[in-house]
Amino acid sequence: MTIAFATCSLLPDGNDDVRALTAALAPLGIGAEPAVWDGDVDWSRYDLVVIRSTWDYTDRRDAFVAWAESLPHVLNPAGVVRWNTDKRYLRDLADAGLPVVPTLWDPDDIPSAWPEYVIKPAVSIGSRDTARWGAGEEDEARAHLRSLRDAGRTVMVQPYLSAVDTAGEKALVFCEGEYSHAARKAQILRAGAGIEGAVRDDPSRGHVTPSTATAAELDVAERALAAVPGGGRLLYARVDLIPGPDGTPLIIELELTEPSLFLGHAPAGAHRFAKALASRL
Ligand SMILES: Nc1ncnc2c1ncn2[C@@H]1O[C@H](COP(=O)(O)OP(=O)(O)OP(=O)(O)O)[C@@H](O)[C@H]1O
């Protein structure tokens, strides 16, 4: 029995999660290896393909989804990958009554109601092409909006949720539909930093630490997972939440495709996922 952990050519050996999972699978007698999703790979060699660090598909989403659909046994399932790789899925969650970060979709102009706001594309990983704008930056913000539009991308505009500066963003990780562990991600977008908002030379930005989930966060996350079309019981899921202005958790992202599972911060998590993989085989 061999599992492929799908990754990208920039990370041919996978990431920390892939290494932790591979080590946890070995005592169960299950082999696993990283494989580059768009590489020269004979996928029929594997009993199961698990999507992991495929972090380069955003400008080739159609090819990525077609690849997932071509595999006989892939997790999470290709239908879920198709739905989840475009943040327009947040509209489905909002329609299902879930608390989602307020979002303007493809607006004609920058918002006037919010003192600070975020402009981002609907297909993105790693805060790419994402920026935080405020007073005095209207021209640059308009240019950002226009450049995403001109590139044919769906544009999202959201109020900047300032609780991320203090509380941070909470990521709740689920294994087979059961809550496993949580992590806190520090805020990322620097004010006045434009499209290069995700500042890489400051290690405090996006810094991840172990955390715990509140009852309110668990409730939102479980309801979000129950609303996934064709979701059923998903091998892995991550629900990212930021407190809204009244402190209640809002969904910023539901990561069902290629989330970091932060297994380095939760050693029991790697064993939980390894056991789940063993029973999936
Ligand atoms: N409305 C918002 N308010 C505050 N911060 C935001 C908002 N939208 C995005 N951010 C910040 O930008 C980061 C990236 O945004 P988001 O998760 O929506 O995009 P992404 O490209 O999928 O990023 P990643 O893959 O890093 O999760 C978030 O982790 C958060 O720190």
Ligand SMILES: [Mg+2]
């Ligand atoms: Mg995110």
